[in-house]
Amino acid sequence: MNGHDTIALEKQYVVQTYPRAPFVLTHGEGVIVYDAGGKPYLDFVAGIAVNALGHADPEIGQVIAEQAGRLIHTCNLYHTAPQAELARDLCAKSFADRVYFCNSGAEAIEAAIKFARKAARVRYGPGKTGVVAFHGAFHGRTMGALALTAREKYQAPYRPLMPDVTFAPFNDAEAAARVIGPDTCAVFVEPIQGEGGINPAQPAFLQALRALCDRYGAFLVFDEVQCGMGRSGHLWAHEPGGVTPDMMALAKPLAGGLPIGATLVTEAVASTLEVGDHGSTFAGGPLVTRVAQVVLARVSAPAFLAHVREVGGYLMDELRALKSPHIKEGARRGADGRRRAWRRGDQAGPCRV
Numbered sequence: 001m002n003g004h005d006t007i008a009l010e011k012q013y014v015v016q017t018y019p020r021a022p023f024v025l026t027h028g029e030g031v032i033v034y035d036a037g038g039k040p041y042l043d044f045v046a047g048i049a050v051n052a053l054g055h056a057d058p059e060i061g062q063v064i065a066e067q068a069g070r071l072i073h074t075c076n077l078y079h080t081a082p083q084a085e086l087a088r089d090l091c092a093k094s095f096a097d098r099v100y101f102c103n104s105g106a107e108a109i110e111a112a113i114k115f116a117r118k119a120a121r122v123r124y125g126p127g128k129t130g131v132v133a134f135h136g137a138f139h140g141r142t143m144g145a146l147a148l149t150a151r152e153k154y155q156a157p158y159r160p161l162m163p164d165v166t167f168a169p170f171n172d173a174e175a176a177a178r179v180i181g182p183d184t185c186a187v188f189v190e191p192i193q194g195e196g197g198i199n200p201a202q203p204a205f206l207q208a209l210r211a212l213c214d215r216y217g218a219f220l221v222f223d224e225v226q227c228g229m230g231r232s233g234h235l236w237a238h239e240p241g242g243v244t245p246d247m248m249a250l251a252k253p254l255a256g257g258l259p260i261g262a263t264l265v266t267e268a269v270a271s272t273l274e275v276g277d278h279g280s281t282f283a284g285g286p287l288v289t290r291v292a293q294v295v296l297a298r299v300s301a302p303a304f305l306a307h308v309r310e311v312g313g314y315l316m317d318e319l320r321a322l323k324s325p326h327i328k329e330g331a332r333r334g335a336d337g338r339r340r341a342w343r344r345g346d347q348a349g350p351c352r353v
C-alpha cells in the first residue's frame with residue numbers, strides 16, 4: 001500500500017482530531033524517520049518528546065521481544081517483578097517513596113488530582129478541594145487534566161469542567177500567593193512549560209510555591225511528563241530549583257515509546273490511599289515497565305545527561321548564530337539554574353551556560 005492509500009483511509013475512517021503532515025512514516029533509525037517513498041526526515045518532534053532513545057533502538061527492541069515472549073499483561077490483581085522493580089528504581093532516583101502506575105500523562109495528572117483530594121480530605125476534612133494551576137500550562141485532555149489546562153480552545157467544547165480550579169500567571173510568586181490559601185489542596189506546575197512555549201520556571205518561583213504549599217498544607221505537584229526524564233540535561237527538570245514536590249507526573253518518554261504513565265508520591269500522600277481508591281486495567285504491565293526500567297537506567301546515567309547538556313547548549317548556540325528570521329525566541333538554563341533568554345534582534349553574542 002502506498003502513502004496515498006493510507007492517507008485516504010485515515011481521512012475516511014479515523015476521527016479527525018489531528019492535523020497530520022501529508023506523508024506516511026514507515027520506519028526510523030536513531031534521529032531519522034523515513035516515509036513511504038523512502039524519503040528521510042530529521043526527527044525534531046521525537047514523537048512529541050517520547051522517543052528519548054531515538055527510533056529502533058536495538059536494546060529496546062530486544063527487551064520488548066524478550067518480555068513479550070514471556071508475559072505482556074496480567075492486570076493488577078497479581079504481582080510481577082518489572083512493575084515492582086521500576087517503582088523501586090524511580091524512588092531511588094527521585095524524592096518519591098511510592099509510585100502509582102497508569103498509561104498516559106493525562107492519567108498521571110488525573111491520579112495526582114484524586115490523590116490530592118483524598119489526602120487533603122483524610123488529613124484536614126472535607127472542603128479543602130481547591131486546585132491552582134498556571135497560565136500557559138498543559139496537563140492533558142481528560143476532564144480533570146483539561147480543567148487544569150487554561151486553553152480556551154481545548155476547554156470550550158467540554159464545559160462544565162471540574163470546579164474549584166484557579167489559574168495564576170506563571171513565574172509570578174506574588175500572584176501565586178494571592179490564589180494559594182487554606183482551601184487549596186494542590187498546586188500543579190510544569191518546571192519547564194512544554195506546550196505553552198518552552199518556559200522554564202524560575203527557581204525562586206518554585207521555591208515560593210513550595211513555601212506557600214507548606215504554609216497552607218497543600219500538595220505541590222510537578223508535571224514532568226514532558227520536561228522530565230533527562231530532557232533538560234538533569235534527570236528531573238526541577239533539580240536546579242532545589243525544591244522537591246509531594247507528587248510528580250511522568251509519562252511521555254518513560255517507556256521508550258510504549259504507553260505508560262506514573263504518579264510519584266511521598267509516603268505522606270501514599271499513606272492516605274487505600275485498596276480500591278484508584279486503579280487501571282493496563283497500568284504498570286510487565287512489558288511497559290520492563291522497558292521503562294531500561295530507559296530510566298540509560299537516561300539517568302551521568303554521561304548521558306552530560307551529553308544532553310552538551311548537545312543542547314551547542315544546538316542553542318548554533319541556532320542563535322544562524323540569525324534566522326524564523327527563530328523568534330530561545331532560552332535555556334545556565335548552570336546556576338537561571339534562565340538565559342534571547343529574542344530575535346538581541347545584539348548580545350551567543351548565550352553561554
Ligand SMILES: *Cc1c(COP(=O)(O)O)cnc(C)c1O
Pocket residue numbers: 103104105106107109138139140141190194195223224225226227251252
Ligand atoms: C503531553 C503532556 C501531558 C499529557 O500526556 P498524554 O500522555 O498526552 O495524556 C501532560 N502534561 C504535559 C506537561 C505534557 O506535555
